[in-house]
Amino acid sequence: MSSSMPADPPPRLRRRGFLQLSTATVAATVAGSVATAALGPRPAAAEPPPPGPGGFPPYTPPAGAIIASSFGFDPDDATSCLKAALQAALAATTTQTTRVTLVIDRQASDWVTGPLSIGTAAPYLKGAAPLTIVFAPGVTVRGKAGAFDGADNDASLLSLMGPNSGPDNGKGVSDVTLYGYGATLTMDRDEFNAGEWRHLVNILSCARIRIEGLTLRGAGGDGIYLGQQLNAVDYAKPYCSDIWVVNVRCDDNRRNGMSVAAVEGLTVTGCSFSGAIGTPFMAGIDFEPDPPKSWRPYGRLKGITITDCSFLDNAGYGVNVNATCLAGAPPECAPLDIRLKNCRLGPTTSQIATLVVAGSGDNGGSNASGAPIPGTVTVEDCLLDARLFCTGLLTEGMTATGGIHLAFTRTALWNLKGARANQVVLGNAVSRWAPITLLANNPSAGTATRFGNIGWTDCVIHSNQANPLLVAPPVSGTTCANLTGGITAYVTSPNDAAAMSLGANPDVTLTVHELTDPGAKDSPTPATTVSVSPATATVAHGGTAELTFTRSSTDVSRTMAVVYSMSGTATQRYDYDGLPGVVVFAPGAATAKVTLRTRRPDAGTGARVATLLIGRSDAYVVDANARSASVSIT
Secondary structure, eight states: OOOOSOSSOOOOOOOOOSSHHHHHHHHHHHHTOHHHHHHOSOOOOOOOOOSSTTSSOOOOOOTTOEEGGGGOOOSSOOHHHHHHHHHHHHHHHHHOSSOEEEEEOOOSSOEEESOEEESSSTTSOOOSSOEEEEEOTTOEEEEOTTTTOTTOTTOOSEEEEOOSSSTTTTOOOEEEEEEOTTOEEEOOGGGOSSOSOOOSEEEESOEEEEEESOEEEOOSSOSEEEEOOTTGGGSSSOSEEEEEEESOEEESOSSOSEEESSEEEEEEESOEEEOOOSSTTOOSEEEOOOOOBTTBOOOOEEEEEEESOEEESOSSOSEEEEOGGGTTOOGGGOOEEEEEESOEEOOOSSSSEEEEEEOSSOSTTOOOOSSOOOEEEEEESOEEEOOSSSEEEEEESOBSSSSEEEEEESOEEEEOOOOOTTOOOOOOOTTTOOSEEEESBOTTSOBOSEEEEEEEEEEEEEEOSOSOSEEOOOOTTOEEEEEEEEEEEEESSOOGGGSEEOOSSOBOOOEEEEEEOTTSTTOOSOOOEEEEEOSEEEEOTTSEEEEEEEEEOSOOOSOEEEEEEEESSSOBTTTBOOOOSEEEEOTTOSEEEEEEEBOOOSOOOSOEEEEEEEOOOTTSEEOTTSOEEEEEEO
């Protein structure tokens, strides 16, 4: 198939701001808005402590591995050394039938490099054999200062993408694993005061890619970007497919922890997305396809599962789903399918929302035409933590039928004027955002005349804000419709009749039943005390330890979320798989389980201890005598 891409392809499109009013607020956050003023300067992200008293033990490469340092090492600029190592590994994939392994081994200082790539052109074309790049424990690959500036501001630290010209045009990259427990890929985010495309890992039109164990920090753009090559119309599969992101930490990146524009088959598990700040949307994950062009087909968001992940302290959103550019997409792009399970979303440091879902309307000037794409976003056993400034859920342009259906099951929403240690908290500006806010349209775009399309099953809200809890601001000629199920809300002054404000003549069956918060004075609602056991346990590395949370109350009939933190000499996403920091009790259950899955990426010996500590919340009381559990990993 010949390319219809222009001779001089346009620069990659900037991500659009579909929440124009909200985007201005996010931008103000970066410039020193009320959120920044309230929280103070964000401290530098702390490195996870190295395992064991002596740091990372020596790493033994697998037999037959290609060793990067055998091609040289320059502490000031190792770009040529790493390129030579990549060339050798990629050449081996064209002649071998078994997996090729390249080890980026630890040196006395960081590997400092300019942009690296796999698959763009000779000599970086990948063969049929699988390739694993191992970043040894303790390794840091750092973007060289000044190497990502100038006209080539699309350059990423590591790009995986097929050629866009020549005889290999249209051949995507496949079967690559980036494996790096205890290793970090990083840039100096503060170096970039403009632009948004300098990613750490940039994956375009690729298949069967796995990223595991890495810390991705300080990108000028995203920690991870999943999208389409510029001439994607020439690819049999122009989108990314069968992508796995496991035990990855995306922290302190300029735009988003991860952006997803075109994927079919994405699994993200055990990951942390935190501290995104610099340029919108500053989300943990931003699901946002680009508008189609002559050289780029529609994107897609299909077969996406996010489990056991946390989205904390991002300056924009926890998770943003913006499907506006999928309106009018061909049938093969449908249905949109995103599932979040066992995740903690928030708190954020913005004044907007923890979870945002947009189904139709404007995308920063790129008005999409055609019917909204059908599909489902499901949120199960999760916590939307909006305790600082924002709404828990914000939707825009969600047509009541035929578009995206948003389904919540056993999910809690906290909307409390809580406080963090040593920080001034302003609380939720009630006149601006309710715990749940549903907008008929995107600003300056077409309006969904019947909007809603959300269901709640066994869900709860904890709020000390004034009613209403669920708001659909009135827009002339629109009707809020197809809100179903039921929500139990714990509030200071129950009034079921005032819990929802949905404009004129809403067409909904949703019920909100309010109970007095158990912490309120003279509350008739029984308080719940939470504990964890056993207090201590021992497990051999590679094994699992099960920790049991127990809630003690005369009423356990409703969903309840409990937060926790991890500390100790064992490092999360190194000595054990990543945990979301929340556990959810199912209705009727007095106990809930957290499973600690251990590992030992290095050859070190000696026990390392993982300690779980129950976090405080107005939603429950912590048993001071059973607040923590420690697991010794031998």
